[in-house]
Amino acid sequence: MAKITFIEYDGAEHSVDIQDGLTVMEGAIRNMVPGIDADCGGACACATCHVYVDPAWSGKIGERSSMEESMLDFASDVQDASRLSCQIKVTAEMDGLVVRLPKEQG
Template sequence: MPKITFIDAAGTSRDVDAKPGTSIMEAAVQNMIPGIDADCGGACACATCHVYVKDEWLAKLKDKDDMEDSMLDFADDVEPNSRLCCQILMSDELDGIVVSTPESQ
C-alpha cells in the first residue's frame, strides 16, 4: 500500500498508508494528521487541506486545475509547491510522497 509522509511545521514526521485512489486529504483525516482540517470534506471549496509538496514529487502530480488554483488564493503562505491535498489521489507511483503542512495560523 502506498505510503505518505506528513511533516508538520515543527518538523515532526508521520508516515501513513493510503489505498490507491484515496486522496492525501482522506488519508490525513483518517489518521488525524494535525494541520489538515478538510472543512469541506474534499470538495475543493475551502483550502483547509493546503500542503507543500516536496519538489521531487511535483512532476509526478497532475497539474492544478483552475478550481484548485483559485482556492489556493484563500490559503496562507502559498508557495510554488502549494497544493490542496484533496486534489491529489494516491497511486503506486506516489508511494513515499512527502508533504508538509503550513504553520497554523
C-alpha cells in the same frame, strides 16, 4: 498503496500507508494526522487541507486544476509547492511522497 510522510509545521513526522483512490487529505484524516482539517470534506471549497509538495513530484501527482489554483491564490502562506491535499488522488507511484503542513494549520 503508497507510503506518504506528513511533516507538521513543528517538525513532527507521520508516515502512513494510503490506499490507491483515496485523496492525500482522506489518507491524513484516516490516519489521524493533525493539521489537516478539511472542513468541506474535499469539495475544494475551504482550503483547510493546504500542504506543500516538492514540485519535483508534480509529474506523479499531476498539476493543479484551475479550481485548485484559484483556491490557493487566495490562501495564506502560499508557495510554489502549495497544493490542496483533497485534490491529489493517491497512486502507487506516489510511494515515498513527503508533504509539509503550513503554519496556519499547526
